[in-house]
Amino acid sequence: MQFCDDCGSMMHSDGDVMVCSSCGAEDARDEERAAEFVSTAEQSDDDVIETEEGANFEGKPTADDVHCDECGHTEAWYTIKQTGSADEPPTRFFKCQECGHRWRDYN
Template sequence: MQFCDDCGSMMKSMGSQMVCANDDCQATVVKDEEKAAEFVSTEEQSGDEVIETEEGANFEGKPTATDVTCEECGHGEAWYTIKQTGAADEPPTRFFKCKECGYRWREYN
């Protein structure tokens, strides 16, 4: 990963140059081919990797928790997703959907 010397934003590869991702900066640097071999580019996230936590999210098929109890119906199984909602040094938040009644809740560790 390379960062812009002018503004500190990430640089992205465009042909033989590295271009600042900040639209206001637009700094460019010619790629150093020796260093370029050290860098690894990644693809954007696919829809399968995105964690859905909003009201209409489909939890079916997600991992199942058996250590929870639904506050609405008392059922002991729920689908869940995990999302980092706070700072990196804080534990993630688990979002649940009851397998029986569909009630949703979250748990902070």
């Protein structure tokens, strides 16, 4: 595995160069180490946790046993993701239905 010197993100092979997945920086491919690299299928979008400001939570399940620290509203949309190892409980990500504030609960 090779990491970008500029931003630290993982790089992938693109012909004779290694390309950063985040910033697009390129680095010469080290042919001696090329046999050590393993290509895998790209990550599908359903594994991505929607954390950006514009992420759409509407239509997700609703929790009515929560309390928004920003506005005090007691209903929020949520999604559940396994962010730790398999023997740890999943993480719930919430978005307040009133003000849009986001938070997480580790159970």
